[in-house]
Amino acid sequence: MPTHFLGLTDAAVLPTTTYQLTARIIDDLVANLATGVIHGPAGTGKTFAVTDNLERLRAAGGGHQVVTCSLAFPSKPTMLRVAAELVHALTGSEPAASRSRFRLINHLIGLLASTPRLIVIDEAQRLNGECIELLRHLHDHQDTRFALLYVGGDGCWEVLSREPMLRSRVFRRLPFKRLDRAQVPALIRSYHPIYAAADDALLADIDAVYGKGTLRDWAVFTHTAAGLCREARTATIDADVAGNAYALLGGLGS
Missing domain, CATH: 3.40.50.300 (P-loop containing nucleotide triphosphate hydrolases)
Structure with missing residues (x-):
């Protein structure tokens, strides 16, 4: 593995x-x-x-x-x-x-x-x-x-x-290139269980704010968001979890 x-x-x-x-x-x-x-x-x-x-x-x-x-x-x-x-x-x-x-x-x-x-x-x-x-x-x-x-x-x-x-x-x-923005929701939904039932618009927003089409940035965000989901006892990321993840990662990105 x-x-x-x-x-x-x-x-x-x-x-x-x-x-x-x-x-x-x-x-x-x-x-x-x-x-x-x-x-x-x-x-x-x-x-x-x-x-x-x-x-x-x-x-x-x-x-x-x-x-x-x-x-x-x-x-x-x-x-x-x-x-x-x-x-x-x-x-x-x-x-x-x-x-x-x-x-x-x-x-x-x-x-x-x-x-x-x-x-x-x-x-x-x-x-x-x-x-x-x-x-x-x-x-x-x-x-x-x-x-x-x-x-x-x-x-x-x-x-x-x-x-x-x-x-x-x-x-x-x-x-290698950055992920195509139109393909991000479908790809990321299969990346980690917290994204499986997430809304397309939310996934696109996360990419625009933090992911920027790079797998490493998505990994950092996912590590943070998955921990927040466990704390909130929710299986799926939502706007509140995403907002808290942005805060822990230094704000809304650059």
């Missing part, structure tokens, strides 16, 4: 189009040992969708015998840091401080030459051109066998697409 933001209990996974396409794209990347990009605004469900599918791959047998590895770097890391942290992620051991970037790259080629892998780079918008080129070099090497997925927030695709050598190699790309 996937872990929901804030440990929200009784929440269901929203079957958005992007959530469902994430599974297809990851499977395509693994099957073809290809490069892909998943990007979009913060809070739109990218990390949840990717993490859920990585768990699916780890739990699966049969045709999904692939080792997964996820890592993220601070803003504008050096090539040496990327190489060193990738070695650590793959082996569990810190490389010797005396090892040069070139020796680490040769070591990485050996590590990535046998078992098929999926390497996920989160917060990919933090990478600079040199680090992107390093990852492309590793992926393109004739001896390596791994799929490469970049995941990032605002500006991710702009950063990656500036590198022609990478852009021409992107096999799958999936942009």
